[in-house]
Amino acid sequence: xxxxxxxxxxxxxxxxxxxxxxxxxxxxxxxxxxxxxxxxxxxxxxxxxxxxxxxxxxxxxxxxxxxxxxxxxxxxxxxxxxxxxxxxxxxxxxxxxxxxxxxxxxxxxxxxxxxxxxxxxxxxxxxxxxxxxxxxxxxxxxxxxxxxxxxxxxxxxxxxxxxxxxxxxxxxxxxxxxxxxxxxxxxxxxxxxxxxxxxxxxxxxxxxxxxxxxxxxxxxxxxxxxxxxxxxxxxxxxxxxxxxxxxxxxxxxxxxxxxxxxxxxx
Amino acid sequence: xxxxxxxxxxxxxxxxxxxxxxxxxxxxxxxxxxxxxxxxxxxxxxxxxxxxxxxxxxxxxxxxxxxxxxxxxxxxxxxxxxxxxxxxxxxxxxxxxxxxxxxxxxxxxxxxxxxxxxxxxxxxxxxxxxxxxxxxxxxxxxxxxxxxxxxxxxxxxxxxxxxxxxxxxxxxxxxxxxxxxxxxxxxxxxxxxxxxxxxxxxxxxxxxxxxxxxxxxxxxxxxxxxxxxxxxxxxxxxxxxxxxxxxxxxxxxxxxxxxxxxxxxxxxxxxxxxxxxxxxxxxxxxxxxxxxxxxxxxxxxxxxxxxxxxxxxxxxxxxxxxxxxxxxxxxxxxxxxxxxxxxxxxxxxxxxxxxxxxxxxxxxxxxxxxxxxxxxxxxxxxxxxxxxxxxxxxxxxxxxxxxxxxxxxxxxxxxxxxxxxxxxx
Numbered sequence: 001x002x003x004x005x006x007x008x009x010x011x012x013x014x015x016x017x018x019x020x021x022x023x024x025x026x027x028x029x030x031x032x033x034x035x036x037x038x039x040x041x042x043x044x045x046x047x048x049x050x051x052x053x054x055x056x057x058x059x060x061x062x063x064x065x066x067x068x069x070x071x072x073x074x075x076x077x078x079x080x081x082x083x084x085x086x087x088x089x090x091x092x093x094x095x096x097x098x099x100x101x102x103x104x105x106x107x108x109x110x111x112x113x114x115x116x117x118x119x120x121x122x123x124x125x126x127x128x129x130x131x132x133x134x135x136x137x138x139x140x141x142x143x144x145x146x147x148x149x150x151x152x153x154x155x156x157x158x159x160x161x162x163x164x165x166x167x168x169x170x171x172x173x174x175x176x177x178x179x180x181x182x183x184x185x186x187x188x189x190x191x192x193x194x195x196x197x198x199x200x201x202x203x204x205x206x207x208x209x210x211x212x213x214x215x216x217x218x219x220x221x222x223x224x225x226x227x228x229x230x231x232x233x234x235x236x237x238x239x240x241x242x243x244x245x246x247x248x249x250x251x252x253x254x255x256x257x258x259x260x261x262x263x264x265x266x
Numbered sequence: 267x268x269x270x271x272x273x274x275x276x277x278x279x280x281x282x283x284x285x286x287x288x289x290x291x292x293x294x295x296x297x298x299x300x301x302x303x304x305x306x307x308x309x310x311x312x313x314x315x316x317x318x319x320x321x322x323x324x325x326x327x328x329x330x331x332x333x334x335x336x337x338x339x340x341x342x343x344x345x346x347x348x349x350x351x352x353x354x355x356x357x358x359x360x361x362x363x364x365x366x367x368x369x370x371x372x373x374x375x376x377x378x379x380x381x382x383x384x385x386x387x388x389x390x391x392x393x394x395x396x397x398x399x400x401x402x403x404x405x406x407x408x409x410x411x412x413x414x415x416x417x418x419x420x421x422x423x424x425x426x427x428x429x430x431x432x433x434x435x436x437x438x439x440x441x442x443x444x445x446x447x448x449x450x451x452x453x454x455x456x457x458x459x460x461x462x463x464x465x466x467x468x469x470x471x472x473x474x475x476x477x478x479x480x481x482x483x484x485x486x487x488x489x490x491x492x493x494x495x496x497x498x499x500x501x502x503x504x505x506x507x508x509x510x511x512x513x514x515x516x517x518x519x520x521x522x523x524x525x526x527x528x529x530x531x532x533x534x535x536x537x538x539x540x541x542x543x544x545x546x547x548x549x550x551x552x553x554x555x556x557x558x559x560x561x562x563x564x565x566x567x568x569x570x571x572x573x574x575x576x577x578x579x580x581x582x583x584x585x586x587x588x589x590x591x592x593x594x595x596x597x598x599x600x601x602x603x604x605x606x607x608x609x610x611x612x613x614x615x616x617x618x619x620x621x622x623x624x625x626x627x628x629x630x631x632x633x634x635x636x637x638x639x640x641x642x643x644x645x646x647x648x649x650x651x652x653x654x655x656x657x658x659x660x661x662x663x664x665x666x667x668x669x670x671x672x673x674x675x676x677x678x679x680x681x682x683x684x685x686x687x688x689x690x691x
Contacts, residue, residue, distance in 0.1 A: 164355065164357060166354075167357055169318075169344070169351075170353060170357040170358075171359075171370070172343065173345075173351045173371075174345075174350065174370050174371030174418070175345050175371050175375075176345060176370070176371075176374075180374070184359075184370070188362075
C-alpha cells in the first residue's frame with residue numbers, strides 16, 4: 001500500500017512538472033495572442049471589448065508586409081546556401097580516415113553555432129567591411145547561411161555515419177560513376193537529414209535578430225522592424241504580428257518535423 | 267565450356283605489414299559453381315573483392331573475360347568491370363522499389379523502357395518474386411531480399427557472379443531452400459558463380475568445385491566428393507567433416523603404393539610414390555571407415571581400446587575410443603550397436619580408405635572437372651540441350667516463357683525418379 005502510494009506520488013510529481021513546464025512555455029505566448037484582440041490600444045489588462053482590427057492594420061501595413069517578404073526571401077536564399085555548403089562540408093569530413101580527425105573537423109565546422117550571437121554578428125559586420133561588402137541583402141544572406149550551415153553539417157554527418165558502406169559499393173558494382181552514385185544513392189539516403197536541416201535553417205534565419213540587425217542596410221527583416229517599432233512602445237499591432245509569426249513558424253516547424261520523420265522511416 | 271571467365275595471376279596483397287594473400291593463383295572455369303571455403307580471416311572475401319575491383323592487389327594481375335577473351339582488369343574500377351556481386355547484407359537501395367533496385371544497373375545502358383520492363387519481369391520470374399516489383403525493400407522478408415539482390419546482380423548479365431556469404435543471415439530451413447535455388451539458378455543461367463562461405467555443408471551442397479583456403483593460400487581444390495574422400499592436407503581433413511588424423515610409419519613404398527603401419531596394423535594406400543621407407547606420415551581416416559569389433563577374451567583382431575563417449579546422431583552413432591597408448595579415434599557405428607561407455611572394443615581400419623596428408627599439392631583448377639559435366643547430364647536427365655537452350659535464351663535477354671524455376675526443380679526430380687525406376691527394373 002505504501003509502495004503504491006509512493007508510485008502515485010512519483011507520477012503526480014512528473015505530471016505536475018510537465019504541465020508546469022507547458023504552462024510556463026505557453027502562457028506568455030497566449031497572453032500576446034489574447035492582447036492582440038484587445039480593442040483599446042493600451043497593452044495590458046483588463047481586456048475589455050475584443051476586436052480583430054489590429055490584424056487588419058497589419059495586413060495593410062506595407063512596411064510590415066515588405067519586411068515579411070524580405071525575411072522569407074533571406075530565409076530561403078540562406079537555407080539554399082547553407083544546405084549546399086553544409087552537405088559539401090559533411091561529405092568532406094566523412095572522407096577523413098581517422099576517427100579523431102573527423103571529430104576535430106566536425107568541431108571546427110560547428111563553431112558558428114556555439115559562438116555568442118552578438119560576438120558573431122559584430123565580427124561579421126567588421127568582416128564585411130574588411131572585404132568591401134556593403135551591409136545589405138547579400139551580407140544578411142551570407143551571415144544567416146554561415147550560422148545555419150552547422151545544423152546541416154551535423155545532421156548530414158550523423159546520417160552519413162549510419163549509411164551502409166556497401167550501398168556505394170553496390171552502386172559501383174552496378175556501373176554507376178561518381179556523379180551517378182551521389183545523385184542516385186547518397187543524396188536519396190541524405191534526404192531526411194537535408195529536409196530537417198533545411199527546415200531548421202529557414203526557421204533560424206527567419207527568427208534571427210542579431211545578424212540581421214548588424215548586417216542590414218536600408219531594407220530590414222521582420223524581427224528588426226518589430227524591434228524598431230517597439231522603441232515607440234508596445235502596440236496591439238505588434239502583438240498581432242507576433243501572433244501571426246508564431247502561428248506561421250509553429251506550423252512550418254511541425255510540417256518539417258513530420259516530413260523528416262516520414263522520410264527517415266522510409 | 268572449359269574457357270576461363272576470370273583469373274587471379276600470382277596476386278599478393280598486403281594490409282600494412284600483414285600479408286593477406288601470398289602469390290595467389292586461381293583460374294575460374296566458365297559455367298562452374300565454384301566455392302571458396304575457409305575459416306573467417308583466411309582471405310576468401312578479399313579474393314572476391316579483388317575480382318569485384320574494390321581492392322587492388324599489391325602485386326600480380328587480375329583477369330576477367332571481356333568481348334575478346336580474358337583481359338587484364340587489374341587497374342579497372344568496379345564500375346567498369348564485367349562482373350557483379352551479391353553482398354553479404356544484400357545492400358539493397360532502401361529508397362528504391364524492388365524494380366528500381368533491379369533496373370539500377372540498366373539505366374545507363376541505353377535500353378528502351380520496354381526492354382527494361384521485360385528484363386525486370388523475366389528476372390522477377392527467375393527468382394520467383396512475380397508481382398513484387400513495386401514493393402520497398404523493408405516490406406520484404408530476408409529470403410525475398412536475398413532474391414532481389416540476386417536479380418539485381420544478374421540484371422547486367424555478367425559472365426561471373428560473385429556471392430559474398432549470401433546465405434549467412436538466413437535461418438537454417440530457408441538456407442537449405444536457398445542453397446537448392448542457387449544451384450538451380452546457376453544451372454539455368456549457365457553463368458559462373460563464385461561463392462564465399464565458411465560453412466562446409468553449404469559448400470558441399472552447392473559446388474561443382476570447392477577451393478579450400480587457409481591463411482591466404484589454397485589448401486586443396488576439387489569436387490566435393492574428392493575433397494571429402496581424399497583430403498590432401500591436415501587442414502582440409504579437419505575442416506571438412508570429422509576425421510581421424512593418425513601418425514603412421516611407412517613400412518615400404520613403391521610406385522604401386524605403400525604399406526603403412528599404425529598401432530601394429532597394416533594400412534594400404536595407392537599413392538605411395540612420394541614416400542620413403544621408415545619415415546613418419548600423417549593420414550586421414552573418416553570415422554565411418556573405422557570398424558568396431560567386440561573383443562573376445564583378449565583375442566584381438568585389431569587395436570584394443572575403450573569407449574570413452576557415445577554420441578547418438580540419428581542415422582549413426584559416434585564413438586570416441588581411447589587406445590592403449592592414449593591415442594583416441596572416432597568411429598561411426600550403426601545406431602543399433604551394443605557399445606556403452608567403458609566397454610572394451612577392438613578397432614580396425616578399412617585399409618583402402620586412407621588419405622596421406624600434406625604430400626600432394628595441386629592448387630590450380632585445370633578446367634571444370636569431368637564430374638561436373640557428368641553431373642549435369644546425370645541430374646538434368648535428357649535435358650542437356652534444353653538447359654543449353656535456356657542459357658542461350660537468357661543471354662539474349664529474352665524470357666523464353668519456359669518453365670519457371672519451380673518447374674525446373676520438378677523436372678529434375680522427375681528425371682531422377684525415372685532413372686531410379688530404370689535401375690530397379
